[in-house]
Amino acid sequence: MENEYTITIFSENKTGVLSRVIGIITRRKINMDSISASKSAIKGIHKIIIVIKVTETQVRKICAQIDKQIDVFKAFYYDNSDLVYQEIALYKVPTEAFYQGDTVENLVRKYDAKILRIEKKYIVIEKTGHQEETEALLEELEQVGIYEFIRSGRVAIVKPMERLNTYLKKRNIA
Amino acid sequence: MEIKAKKAQAPKKVKSDRAKTNSKKAKAKISGAEAVLKCLLKEGVDLIYGYPGGAIMPIYDALYDYQKKIQHVLTRHEQGAIHAAEGYARATRKTGVCFATSGPGATNLFTGLGDALMDSTPLVCVTGQVYSHLLGSDAFQEVDVIGCTTSITKWNYQITDPNEIPEVMAKAFYIANSGRPGPVLIDITKDAQVGLLDFKYKRTTKIRSYFPLPEVDSAQITAAAKLINAAKKPLILSGHGIQIAEAHEVFRKFVEKTGIPVASTIHGLSSLNNDHPLYVGMLGMHGNYGPNIKTNQCDLLIAIGMRFDDRVTGNLQKYATQAKKIHIEIDPSEINKNVEVEAPVLADAKDAIVALHKKVKKKTYPSWLKEFRACDKKEYRKVISKDLAKLTSGPIKMAQAIKEASDQTKGKAIVVTDVGQHQMLAARYYDYSDKNLWISSGGAGTMGFGLPAAIGAKMGRPQKEVLCVCGDGGFQMTLQELGVCSQYDVAVKILLLDNNYLGMVRQWQELFFERRYSFVELENPDFVTIAKGFGVEGHTVADAKNLKASIKQMLDHDGPYLLHVTCIKEENVFPIISTGKAVDEIALE
Numbered sequence: 001m002e003n004e005y006t007i008t009i010f011s012e013n014k015t016g017v018l019s020r021v022i023g024i025i026t027r028r029k030i031n032m033d034s035i036s037a038s039k040s041a042i043k044g045i046h047k048i049i050i051v052i053k054v055t056e057t058q059v060r061k062i063c064a065q066i067d068k069q070i071d072v073f074k075a076f077y078y079d080n081s082d083l084v085y086q087e088i089a090l091y092k093v094p095t096e097a098f099y100q101g102d103t104v105e106n107l108v109r110k111y112d113a114k115i116l117r118i119e120k121k122y123i124v125i126e127k128t129g130h131q132e133e134t135e136a137l138l139e140e141l142e143q144v145g146i147y148e149f150i151r152s153g154r155v156a157i158v159k160p161m162e163r164l165n166t167y168l169k170k171r172n173i174a
Numbered sequence: 175m176e177i178k179a180k181k182a183q184a185p186k187k188v189k190s191d192r193a194k195t196n197s198k199k200a201k202a203k204i205s206g207a208e209a210v211l212k213c214l215l216k217e218g219v220d221l222i223y224g225y226p227g228g229a230i231m232p233i234y235d236a237l238y239d240y241q242k243k244i245q246h247v248l249t250r251h252e253q254g255a256i257h258a259a260e261g262y263a264r265a266t267r268k269t270g271v272c273f274a275t276s277g278p279g280a281t282n283l284f285t286g287l288g289d290a291l292m293d294s295t296p297l298v299c300v301t302g303q304v305y306s307h308l309l310g311s312d313a314f315q316e317v318d319v320i321g322c323t324t325s326i327t328k329w330n331y332q333i334t335d336p337n338e339i340p341e342v343m344a345k346a347f348y349i350a351n352s353g354r355p356g357p358v359l360i361d362i363t364k365d366a367q368v369g370l371l372d373f374k375y376k377r378t379t380k381i382r383s384y385f386p387l388p389e390v391d392s393a394q395i396t397a398a399a400k401l402i403n404a405a406k407k408p409l410i411l412s413g414h415g416i417q418i419a420e421a422h423e424v425f426r427k428f429v430e431k432t433g434i435p436v437a438s439t440i441h442g443l444s445s446l447n448n449d450h451p452l453y454v455g456m457l458g459m460h461g462n463y464g465p466n467i468k469t470n471q472c473d474l475l476i477a478i479g480m481r482f483d484d485r486v487t488g489n490l491q492k493y494a495t496q497a498k499k500i501h502i503e504i505d506p507s508e509i510n511k512n513v514e515v516e517a518p519v520l521a522d523a524k525d526a527i528v529a530l531h532k533k534v535k536k537k538t539y540p541s542w543l544k545e546f547r548a549c550d551k552k553e554y555r556k557v558i559s560k561d562l563a564k565l566t567s568g569p570i571k572m573a574q575a576i577k578e579a580s581d582q583t584k585g586k587a588i589v590v591t592d593v594g595q596h597q598m599l600a601a602r603y604y605d606y607s608d609k610n611l612w613i614s615s616g617g618a619g620t621m622g623f624g625l626p627a628a629i630g631a632k633m634g635r636p637q638k639e640v641l642c643v644c645g646d647g648g649f650q651m652t653l654q655e656l657g658v659c660s661q662y663d664v665a666v667k668i669l670l671l672d673n674n675y676l677g678m679v680r681q682w683q684e685l686f687f688e689r690r691y692s693f694v695e696l697e698n699p700d701f702v703t704i705a706k707g708f709g710v711e712g713h714t715v716a717d718a719k720n721l722k723a724s725i726k727q728m729l730d731h732d733g734p735y736l737l738h739v740t741c742i743k744e745e746n747v748f749p750i751i752s753t754g755k756a757v758d759e760i761a762l763e
Contacts, residue, residue, distance in 0.1 A: 012383055016320060016330070023325045064507035070329045070349055073383045171385065 004033070005059040006051050006078045006085065006156050010164050012071040013039070013046040021048060021072070024065045030054060034087070036153030042164070045073060051154050074167050078158055085156035089134035090116070091125040091141055092148035098123060103144055111137045122147055203370035206336030206362065207232035210300060211240045213343035216375045219271050221262065221633060222246045223255035227275025228315055230302025232367035234273075247633070247662055250654035252279050254626040256286025257652070260295045261630025264613045265588060265638075267420060269296040269351045270630065276303045277315030280361070281322070285620055287357045288326040292617025293441065294418060296355035298346045306334040306363040319361045328356030336369035340376070348378035353386025354505040355418060388504065390521045390529045398476075398500045398517045399533035405474035405498075407542050408434045409465070411457060411486075414441030414616075415479010415504065421524035422609040425478070426450070428531045433538035435546055437465030439480045440616050444606035448585065454546040458486040459751045460598040463557075463760060464549030466751065469494050470758040471545075478502045479523040482512040483617065492756035502526045556762040557748050561603070565718035569742045572596055572671045574718070576603040578725050579641055579669055587639035588613060588631050590666075592624030592648030595677035598747045600643040622651030628666040629658055639667065639729065646672040646698050653704065659734035660709035667728050668705075668712075673741040674698055681746045686753075705736040712736030 011017045018037065025032060033051040040047035052059070059077045066075040095118065097104050104123075108115065113127040125141075127134050131151070138149055204212070210233055214222070222244060226234040237246055249255040252274040259270030274283050280301040290297050304313040320332045329349045331342055339362070346358040402408060410432075416425050426446060429436055435454045436446050440461075446453050455462030457469070466488075469475065475497045480486070482501075487493045490512060499515035501508075502523055509518045519526050561573035576599050579587075585607030591597040591614040606612065613631050615623040628642035649670055659666055676694040683691050705712040712735055715724035721739075728737040749760045 015332075016324065019321065020324050027325065061507070061511055064509075064511070068505065068507050070381065070384045171382075 002053050002055055004051060004053050004080055005056075006049060006080070006083055006154065007059065007063060007066070007075055008078070008156065008158065009048040009050070009066055009075045010040060010042075010073040011046050011048060011069075012073075013044070014071050017046070017069070017071045018048065020069050021050070021066050024062055025050065025052060028058070028062070030058075034153040036155055038155075042168070049154055049156055074164055076158070076163055078156075082159050083156045084159065085130070085154050086128050087131055087134060087152050087154050088126065088128045089138070089149065089151040091127070091138065091146060092122050093125060093141055093144065093146050095119065095121055095123050097144045100144070104141075107137065107140050113137060204373050205232065205236060205367065206333075206339050206369050206371060207236040207367040209336065209339040209371055209373050210343065210362065210367070211236055211244065212373055213340055213375060214271060215240075215243060216377065217269070217343075217347045219269070220244055222271045222273055223249050223258040223262075223630070224273030225249060225252050225255055225275070225279060226273070227279045227302065229276035229304055229364050230273060230279070230300075230367075232364065233300070233302065233362075246273075247658060249626065250657050251652065252282030253285055253622065254629075254652055254655040254658065256283045256297070256299065257289070257620075257623050257626035258630035258633075258655070258658070259297050259299075260286060260290050260293075260623075261590060261613055261627030262634040263295050263297060263355075263630070264293075264627070265610070265631035266634040267418070268634070269298055269347055272297065272299050274299065274301050275315065276301060276319070277317045279315075280319040281317055283359070284323065284326060285618075285622075287323055287359065289615050289618040289620045289623065290357035291326050291328065293615065294355050294414060295357065296351035297357040298343075298350050299357060299359045301359060301361045302367070303332065303361045303363045305365045307365075309334075309363070319359065323359050326357070327359045330359040330361070332361040332363070333366045334363045336366045336371040339366070339371065340374060341378075344376060344378040345381065348381065349384070353384075387522060388506070388520045390525045391519070392529070394517065394519045394521075395526070395529045395533060398502075398519050399530055401474055401498055401500055401517055402432060402434075402476065402530070403535050405434075407468075407472045407539070408432075408474040408476060409468055409472040410434050410436045411475060411477040411480055412436050412438045412442040412445045413478060413480025414439065415502070415523040416442060416445040417610050419479065419523035419525075421527055422446075424524055424527045424531065428527045428534070431531060431536050432534050433536070434476065435468075435539070435543055437462075437469075439483070439486055440601055440614065441612065442480060443601060443612040444609055447607050448605045449607065452543070454543075455550070456601055458483075459488070460602065460747050460749065462550070462602070463553035463749055463762060464546040466749070466757040466760045467549055468546060470496065470756065472497050475499045476502070477515075478527070479504070481505075481508045484512070487512060488751045488755055488757045488759070492758075494757075553749065553762065561599075567717055567719055569716065569740050570718045570721055572599045572673070572741050572745060573603045575669060575671060575721060575725070575739050575741070576600050576643065578721055580604040582725050582729055583639050583641060587611065587641040588635065590614065590624055590628035590631050590640060590642045592644040593619045593621045594645045594648060595681065595745070595747050596643050596645045596671040598678075621648035624648055625652050625666070625668065626655045626658075628668070629655060629664050632664050632666045633662075640665075642666045642668045644668060644670050645677060646670065646674060646696060646701075647676040649701075650696075650698075656705055656708035656710050656734075656736075663733055665733050665735075667731075668734070668736045669725075669728070670701060670736060670738045671741050672698060672701065672738060673743050673745065675743065677745070678747070680744070684744075684746065685750075701738045702736065710734045710736055712738060714738040714740060716740035
C-alpha cells in the first residue's frame with residue numbers, strides 16, 4: 001500500500017550528490033512531492049529531505065540505493081507519525097481583496113497566517129503548517145482572488161533521537 | 175629518522191640541503207596532465223586504453239614522455255577502449271584505465287560505464303573537458319559528462335583545479351576497486367590539465383562516508399550455519415562475487431566440507447570447475463535443467479555474491495517460495511531487493527565463506543545429488559545430445575564449435591564472449607576447468623563487448639589462451655578493434671559463429687512473435703578479407719568435417735586469428751525459461 005514517506009539523507013555537501021539521490025528516485029518514475037536541503041546539526045554534514053508516496057518496500061529499496069552512494073553517510077525513511085514537520089507557503093493576494101468586507105482578515109485569523117508585506121496592489125501572506133493546512137488556505141483565497149502561490153519543501157525533525165549520531169559513533173566519524 | 179640523525183651530526187649542512195631541495199621543489203611544479211600520469215604510476219597502472227582529442231591533449235602530451243613507463247593502447251573507438259579496460263580488469267582483478275576526450279569521446283564511453291556498473295567491474299576513466307570558464311556555454315565538444323554519467327558510475331567527479339588531481343585520483347582508484355567494484359569517471363578541464371601543482375600523492379584508504387567492506391557479523395554467520403546444518407536439500411548459487419573476492423579456494427573447500435551441490439550464475443562460471451562432482455550446472459534463462467528445476471524443490475538456497483537477476487529467477491512470485499534463503503552479499507542494497515531472505519550475510523564473499531566454514535558440519539547429500547544427475551540425463555537426451563551431435567558435413571552447429579574449442583584448449587582458456595546465442599552456448603558448452611575464465615557482458619548484455627574485452631583480457635594475462643566467441647551481429651559493432659590486435663600483436667583467437675542472423679532476436683521472433691522475422695537477417699561482409707585487411711590472419715570453415723582442423727589451425731597460429739565459422743542458419747538455444755515463467759517451467763524443446 002502506498003503511503004507518504006519522508007526520506008532524510010545525510011551527505012557530504014558536494015556538487016552532484018543531490019542529482020545522484022534524485023536519479024535513484026526518478027529512474028523508477030516516482031515524482032517527488034517535496035524536496036529540501038540544508039546543513040544539519042552536525043558540522044560539515046548536509047541534510048536532504050525528500051517526500052514521496054510509495055510502498056514501504058519501495059522506500060526501503062530506494063533508501064538502500066541512496067545509502068550506497070559514495071558521498072552519502074546514511075539515508076533513513078519515516079512515516080509521518082515519526083516526524084515533526086512543517087512547510088511554509090506564501091500567498092500574493094490583491095490588496096483590493098482586503099477592502100471588500102472582512103473575508104481576508106477572517107481567513108488570516110482562522111489560519112493563524114501572517115501578513116508579510118503590504119503594497120498598493122498586493123499583500124503577501126505567509127502560512128506555515130502541514131500541506132493540508134496551506135492547501136486549505138489556498139482554496140479559500142482562490143475564492144477572493146490570488147496572484148501567486150508558492151510552497152516550500154518539507155522540513156522535518158524526527159521524533160526518535162537522531163539515529164545518525166549513533167551510526168556515526170559506530171563508524172568513528174563524529 | 176634519518177634526517178633527524180643527520181641534523182644532530184651536522185645541522186648547518188642539512189639546513190642548507192633542505193633549503194636547496196625546497197627551492198628545487200618550488201620550481202618543480204608539474205602540470206596537472208603530468209600529475210594524472212604520476213597518479214597512475216603510484217597506483218601501479220602500466221596499461222591504458224584510450225583515444226586522444228582536443229580537450230585531453232595536454233594529458234596525451236605528457237604521456238609522450240611517459241610511454242616507457244605506461245603503455246598506451248590506441249583503440250579505434252572509445253567504446254573499444256572502455257570494453258578493453260573492462261576485459262583487462264576482469265581478467266586481472268586490477269583496475270582498468272581508459273582515456274577519452276570531451277564531448278563525443280566521453281559519450282562513446284557511456285555504454286562501457288553502464289556495462290561495468292552492472293557487472294561490478296573496477297574502472298577509472300579519465301575524460302578531458304573544455305576549459306572551466308567555458309563550462310555550460312555549449313563550447314565545442316562540450317557535454318555535461320558528469321550529469322550524463324551520474325547514473326552509470328559508482329562515483330564521478332569533475333576537476334577544475336590542478337591541485338585537486340592527486341587526492342581525487344587516489345579516491346577514484348580506492349572507490350573503483352573496493353567493496354563492490356565499479357566504474358569511476360574523472361572529468362578534467364583543460365585548464366586543470368595545463369595548470370601547475372606541487373605533486374604529493376597519498377593513496378586513499380578511507381573515505382568517511384563510504385564503508386566498502388562490512389565486517390562479518392558473527393550472529394549472521396551463526397544464523398546461516400544453523401540453516402545449513404539443518405538443511406536436507408540445500409543448493410548453493412555461486413555468483414560473480416566469488417570471482418571478485420578471489421575466493422575460489424576457500425569456496426571449493428567449503429563446498430567439499432558441506433557436500434552441497436553448486437549451481438552457478440553466468441558470472442559464477444568457473445568459480446568451481448565444471449568437472450567437480452558437486453557442480454550441477456548453470457542457473458537461469460538458458461541455464462541447465464537440473465539447477466533450475468531444483469531451485470523450486472530445495473529446502474535451502476545459499477546465494478553467494480549474486481544478485482537474483484531476473485534472468486536467474488524467472489517469475490519472482492514463483493521463485494523458490496518453498497525454500498529458506500541465505501544471501502551472502504557485499505552490497506547492502508542487493509539484500510532483500512529482488513528476493514526476501516531469512517538469513518542475510520552482509521560481507522565479502524571470501525570473509526563470509528571462511529567464517530561460515532568453521533561453523534558448518536561435514537555432510538554429504540547423495541540422494542539429493544542423484545536428483546540432479548537424473549535431470550542432467552533428461553537434459554542430455556533432449557538438448558545436449560542434439561546440440562553436440564557430431565555433424566560430418568555442411569554448416570556447423572554453434573555448440574559443436576564451442577565444444578571443439580573447449581576440448582582443444584582443455585577447458586583452460588579465458589572465454590570472452592559477445593552477446594546473444596553464441597554467448598549462451600559458450601556458457602553452456604565450454605568446460606570451465608580453471609578459475610576465473612569467463613568474461614562476458616551479463617548484466618547489460620552489451621553487443622560489441624566481445625572483441626575489445628578479449629583484447630584487454632589477453633593483454634592482462636598474456637600467458638593464457640584467450641578465446642573470443644562472437645556472433646556475426648555483435649562482431650560488426652566493434653570489429654574495428656582488429657586494428658588493435660594487429661598493431662599491438664594481441665593474440666586473441668576469435669571464434670566467429672556466423673549464422674547471418676541476429677540469432678537470439680530471431681529465436682525470440684520465432685518463439686514469441688509468430689516467426690515474424692523483423693530486421694534480423696544480415697547481409698554479411700567477407701569477414702576473413704576484413705581481418706586480413708587489418709593484418710589479422712584467418713580463414714572460413716564452412717564444412718563440419720573441417721571444424722577440428724580449423725580450430726587447431728587457429729589455436730596453433732602465432733598471433734591474433736579469426737576463425738569464421740559458417741553455422742546453421744536457424745538454431746535455437748534450449749532450454750529456455752520464457753518471460754513470466756517460473757524456473758521450474760523451463761522448456762527443453
